[in-house]
Amino acid sequence: MLKPTESELEILKVLWQHGPSTVRFVNDTLNEQREIGYTTTLKLLQIMNEKGLTVRDADQKTHIYRATITEADTKNRFIDDFVKNLFHGSAMNMVMQTLGNNKISQKEMDDLKQIIQKIENRDHNK
Template sequence: MKPTDAELEILHVLWASGPSTVRQVHEHLSQSRDIGYTTALKLMQIMYEKGLLSREEEPDRRPNRSHTYSAAVSEEDTQRGLVNRFVETAFRGSASKLVMQVLGQHKTSREELDEIKKLLNDLNRD
C-alpha cells in the first residue's frame, strides 16, 4: 500500500525513533511543520486501520490511556514500492530513464558514482 506524503512523514519518525506515542510523533513533526495533535492522532489511527502501523495499549486502564505505535511496514519495502510505482507511472517502466534523469539533474559525488559502478558490475555478474 502506498502511504500518502503525511503518512510517510510519520513512518520516517517511527523508523528513526522506534515505537512511539502520538505525543512523541507529534512533537517530532512539530519541529519542522505546523501540525495539530489531533491531526497527528487521526492520521496515525487511519494508518493503523490501513495496516501501516501496529499499536499496543498501555496496561493502565485509565480513560486517557496512551497507545504505542510502531511501523508495520519496513522502510526498505516501502521505498521499493514507491520507486517501483514511480518508475512505472513517470518513466513507463524504464529504470534507465529514471537513472539518466537523476544523474543528469543532481550533482553526484565520486563515492556515489563508485557505488553505482559497483552495483552495475555486480548486476552484470548475475
C-alpha cells in the same frame, strides 16, 4: 498493500527513524518541521491503524505505535509506481535521467561503479 498518503508517509518516517513511538513523540517530531496539532497526529495514527499501516500496543494508557511496513519496501513501492508512471516502466530510464541531472561526487561515482560490478557478478553467476 495500501499506498500511504503524504501525511501518513511523514509519520512513517518518524516511526522508521525512531522506532515504536507515542503519539506525543511523533507529534513533537513532526512539529520540528511544521506546526501540526496533537489531535491531528492522533487521528492520523488511528486511521493508519485501521488501514493496517501501523499496529499499536494499547496495554498502557499511553499507546505505542509501530509501523508494519518497512522503509525499504515502501521506497521500492514508490519507485515502482513512479517509474511505471513517468518512465514507461523502465527503471534504467529513470536512473539515467537522475544521474544526468545531479551533481555526483567522485566518491559516489566510485560507489556506484562498485554496485554495478556487484550486480553484474551476481547476474553472471545465475
